[in-house]
Amino acid sequence: MQGKRVFIKDIDHYLLPPAGKPASIAPSLRRIKRGVGTTTNGDSHAPANGVNGATNSTTHTNGHATAPTNGVANGTSNGTNGTVSNGVTNGHATNGVTNGVHEVNGHGTNGTSNGTTNGVSRRPYPYDTPAEAGNPTVMPREIQERFHFAFLIRDPHFSVPSYYRCTIPPLDEVTGFHNYDPREAGYDELRRHFDYLVREGLVGPRVATRPDVKVEACAAKETVHEICVIDADDMLDSPAATIEAFCKSVGVPYDPSLLTWDTQEDYDFACHCFEKWRGFHNDAIESKALVARAHKRARKTEEEFDAEWTKKYGPEAAALIRKAVDENMEDYLYLKQFAVKV
Numbered sequence: 122m123q124g125k126r127v128f129i130k131d132i133d134h135y136l137l138p139p140a141g142k143p144a145s146i147a148p149s150l151r152r153i154k155r156g157v158g159t160t161t162n163g164d165s166h167a168p169a170n171g172v173n174g175a176t177n178s179t180t181h182t183n184g185h186a187t188a189p190t191n192g193v194a195n196g197t198s199n200g201t202n203g204t205v206s207n208g209v210t211n212g213h214a215t216n217g218v219t220n221g222v223h224e225v226n227g228h229g230t231n232g233t234s235n236g237t238t239n240g241v242s243r244r245p246y247p248y249d250t251p252a253e254a255g256n257p258t259v260m261p262r263e264i265q266e267r268f269h270f271a272f273l274i275r276d277p278h279f280s281v282p283s284y285y286r287c288t289i290p291p292l293d294e295v296t297g298f299h300n301y302d303p304r305e306a307g308y309d310e311l312r313r314h315f316d317y318l319v320r321e322g323l324v325g326p327r328v329a330t331r332p333d334v335k336v337e338a339c340a341a342k343e344t345v346h347e348i349c350v351i352d353a354d355d356m357l358d359s360p361a362a363t364i365e366a367f368c369k370s371v372g373v374p375y376d377p378s379l380l381t382w383d384t385q386e387d388y389d390f391a392c393h394c395f396e397k398w399r400g401f402h403n404d405a406i407e408s409k410a411l412v413a414r415a416h417k418r419a420r421k422t423e424e425e426f427d428a429e430w431t432k433k434y435g436p437e438a439a440a441l442i443r444k445a446v447d448e449n450m451e452d453y454l455y456l457k458q459f460a461v462k463v
Contacts, residue, residue, distance in 0.1 A: 129268075134310035136258040138246050141309065145252040147259040255320070257313045262321065269346050270324055271371055272315060274308075274456050275353040277449040278426055281306060282442050285434070287401055295400035303445040308452035315456060324348050329370035330461040352460040354418060360411040362463035370461070383409040 138144050248259070256262055281303075286292055288301040319325045319336060325348040328334040336348070349370040356363040361380060368375035382391070388406070395402045421429075426446075430439035 132307060133314055134305065134307035136260055137310040137314060138259065140304060142247065143252065144257050144259055145248045145250045146261055148248055148250055150260055150264060151250060255317065257310075257317055265318070265323060268323075269371060270318055271349040271351070271367070272311065272456065273351050273353065274311070274453060274460070277306065277308065277446040277453055278421075279353075281445045281449070282430060282434070285438065285442055289434070289438075292400050296398070301441070303441065303448070306445055306449045308449040308456075312452040312455055319348065328459050330366050330463060331459070334459060336459075348459050350456055350459045350461065352457060355460060355463070356411075357414050358417050359463050360413055363461065364411070366461045366463050380412075381410040 253262055258265070284305070285301050287296045288298045293299050324346045326336040327347045328336065329347045329349045347370050349367060351363060351367055361377065364379060365375045367373075368379075382388075391402075391406045395406055427439060427443060430442050434442070
């Protein structure tokens with residue numbers, strides 16, 4: 122519809138080949154379908170007016186939310202990195218504000234496992250299709266131009282064990298996820314996609330709320346879309362200010378009511394949307410508003426984190442969590458330098 126913006130939230134690493142493999146365009150995306158940012162003749166329109174991530178519509182950063190705010194909140198509590206995209210198609214859909222560690226276990230979808238059809242093994246990747254120079258994703262640049270990307274990140278010290286917990290008893294019986302794969306953390310994929318979007322001038326070089334941050338070193342081209350990165354902990358410390366900054370950056374009118382979802386209609390809608398992901402979003406479903414934490418999260422030493430994970434999950438699992446955290450911290454901190462400040 123003209124004048125309308127569509128909000129899409131998804132896990133970014135599903136747009137990139139698994140295990141750092143070279144990208145080639147997904148067969149289903151080689152031609153832009155009619156009705157998706159195209160004319161009836163199949164000719165492409167100019168890029169959609171959205172803003173990457175939370176611009177076109179509501180903001181939803183990692184979870185699901187009726188309102189932009191709500192999405193951001195849910196995403197943070199679940200803690201994952203991903204992306205949110207506002208456009209006419211989908212982002213990580215494409216990057217919005219989510220590093221999506223949980224939503225889909227990734228096997229099959231992310232190409233980390235093989236499917237079988239009629240007894241014949243069929244790998245979802247690699248695709249026998251051309252690649253675009255410099256594009257790390259399976260989505261053509263032409264389609265990505267129609268999105269306004271925004272990004273949600275969370276410290277691996279919290280997102281990794283949060284996802285791990287969903288794949289072991291007793292919660293795995295609710296989620297249906299019985300296997301933890303550290304490759305699904307998604308930070309490496311999110312960073313590579315982020316750098317591509319900046320390098321291609323699809324976001325940046327301005328950074329939301331951060332005139333002090335310069336990204337000229339990234340050879341960024343000028344674009345109307347700011348770099349908008351939301352850190353989950355920052356949002357939970359200052360939800361109203363963070364959501365207002367997010368809305369301003371992506372061009373969505375801010376209203377304090379976005380921070381509240383306390384009606385039966387809201388609850389029923391949340392339950393319906395999260396039905397497929399039982400166990401992952403319980404806290405969000407059972408909440409009624411995004412409110413600031415009474416106290417900021419206390420800082421812990423690495424030794425304290427290790428002790429906590431060992432107590433909760435045992436030494437073997439703690440070692441697995443530690444390895445995943447350490448492997449993703451560099452990428453998290455890289456993205457963190459662009460996070461909004463309020």
